[in-house]
Amino acid sequence: MHKFRYVRNQLHCENISIRSLAKKHGTPLYVYSSQTLIDNFNRLHKSVVPLDHLICFAMKSNSNLGVIHTLATMESGFDTVSGGEIQRVIAAGGDPRKCVFAGVGKTEDEISFALSKNIYCFNVESEPELTRINQIANKLKKKAPVAIRVNPNVDAKTHKKITTGTYENKFGIAYEKIAAVYARANKLKNIKLRGLQMHIGSQLTQVKPFEEAVRKVAPMAAKLKTKYGIEFLSIGGGIGIMYEDALASGDPKWWKCKEAKNILTPEKYADTLVPLLKPLGLKVLLEPGRFIAGNAGILVTRVEYVKRTGKKCFAIVDAAMNDLIRPAFYESYHEIVPVKQSRNRPIATDVVGGICETGDTFCKNRLIPRIEEGDLVAMLSAGAYGFVMAGTYNTRPLPAEVLVAGKNAAIVRKRQKVKDIWDGESVAPWQR
Numbered sequence: 001m002h003k004f005r006y007v008r009n010q011l012h013c014e015n016i017s018i019r020s021l022a023k024k025h026g027t028p029l030y031v032y033s034s035q036t037l038i039d040n041f042n043r044l045h046k047s048v049v050p051l052d053h054l055i056c057f058a059m060k061s062n063s064n065l066g067v068i069h070t071l072a073t074m075e076s077g078f079d080t081v082s083g084g085e086i087q088r089v090i091a092a093g094g095d096p097r098k099c100v101f102a103g104v105g106k107t108e109d110e111i112s113f114a115l116s117k118n119i120y121c122f123n124v125e126s127e128p129e130l131t132r133i134n135q136i137a138n139k140l141k142k143k144a145p146v147a148i149r150v151n152p153n154v155d156a157k158t159h160k161k162i163t164t165g166t167y168e169n170k171f172g173i174a175y176e177k178i179a180a181v182y183a184r185a186n187k188l189k190n191i192k193l194r195g196l197q198m199h200i201g202s203q204l205t206q207v208k209p210f211e212e213a214v215r216k217v218a219p220m221a222a223k224l225k226t227k228y229g230i231e232f233l234s235i236g237g238g239i240g241i242m243y244e245d246a247l248a249s250g251d252p253k254w255w256k257c258k259e260a261k262n263i264l265t266p267e268k269y270a271d272t273l274v275p276l277l278k279p280l281g282l283k284v285l286l287e288p289g290r291f292i293a294g295n296a297g298i299l300v301t302r303v304e305y306v307k308r309t310g311k312k313c314f315a316i317v318d319a320a321m322n323d324l325i326r327p328a329f330y331e332s333y334h335e336i337v338p339v340k341q342s343r344n345r346p347i348a349t350d351v352v353g354g355i356c357e358t359g360d361t362f363c364k365n366r367l368i369p370r371i372e373e374g375d376l377v378a379m380l381s382a383g384a385y386g387f388v389m390a391g392t393y394n395t396r397p398l399p400a401e402v403l404v405a406g407k408n409a410a411i412v413r414k415r416q417k418v419k420d421i422w423d424g425e426s427v428a429p430w431q432r
């Protein structure tokens with residue numbers, strides 16, 4: 001569900017027309033809907049209300065300060081994967097004591113920083129990391145709160161690049177080794193065992209793999225609670241969203257019919273998982289990223305050229321894979337719709353960026369209403385793993401980001417200036 005709708009033939013984000021934003025701020029432009037972030041957060045929250053729980057937004061999916069602030073005001077916690085992300089939470093007015101810190105490569109500096117900010121928990125991904133956290137905590141005369149990430153070896157049945165919970169993946173500690181690692185961790189003077197964590201992958205569209213993983217891990221959590229007094233089980237993120245959106249059809253009820261059939265809703269997720277989790281008597285952490293932010297953002301771009309060659313039609317737009325890498329990286333689908341609702345005949349079109357890479361293709365032979373040079377189009381569901389993965393390949397500046405709330409819209413990240421791309425670079429002294 002999201003707040004992007006056509007109103008009098010013009011695509012709107014809440015009460016603001018996308019055309020007006022593109023005119024004011026240029027393209028390519030990310031636009032986020034506050035209300036969609038809030039609705040998604042609330043919907044998930046409501047569905048798991050029978051559990052003592054904390055939603056920790058996975059901010060690697062969208063770490064813009066405006067987005068983080070919106071969620072911080074909802075009393076969200078944050079799932080962070082670097083010291084930089086913890087600093088962003090603080091910069092956005094969020095509470096570091098509601099942060100968990102995941103990731104396989106935590107550096108000494110990051111661990112020290114996180115300890116100094118009294119984060120809620122380190123989600124530990126290996127034994128050497130545990131040893132290192134204990135040493136640093138000892139130096140700082142602290143007790144580090146720790147959960148160990150269990151790799152339950154469950155196939156999430158999603159894209160291979162976003163599968164994390166099998167033994168082929170670098171994440172977590174094997175299920176069979178967990179008991180021994182907790183026993184060892186319990187002897188470390190500067191470690192406090194606070195929880196157990198797992199995360200099996202992203203963009204899951206069925207509840208089955210979640211169910212399988214929770215059934216496998218819940219008894220382990222119960223044992224760890226009895227033995228070491230852990231207080232939480234984190235079941236990670238991964239709830240999938242709908243990328244194929246019938247917004248283009250103009251049916252205002254589109255999501256009701258489509259969603260009911262195809263998509264994993266938080267209600268279905270909760271109906272299956274809450275009965276398995278409730279008897280544990282543990283606090284349950286959820287770490288959704290995509291579910292909260294995915295449908296809350298779009299990428300607006302302008303058609304630079306339309307190139308019709310033989311059988312093909314290429315619409316070359318001013319956004320490219322450096323702005324939104326998901327199609328190139330994960331072969332992922334983004335709905336592409338004209339900003340001005342169109343009754344034009346659909347034509348099989350390749351929407352492509354201007355970067356010198358064949359992979360810089362947003363869609364291939366997709367039927368979209370005939371578009372012309374100068375038209376604005378929007379790539380939907382670009383709020384998660386969109387801007388955060390943007391880069392400056394081909395010396396293209398990072399796009400701007402706008403946050404909308406009702407009738408208000410504000411730039412929450414300025415468009416990068418071209419000369420700022422080489423800020424910090426120079427020729428070597430002997431070249432001068």
Ligand SMILES: *Cc1c(COP(=O)(O)O)cnc(C)c1O
Nearest residue numbers: 058199202237238287288289290
């Ligand atoms: C990426 C990640 C998430 C969020 O995944 P989504 O699919 O965006 O919900 C949650 N937890 C961990 C540990 C992650 O690495």
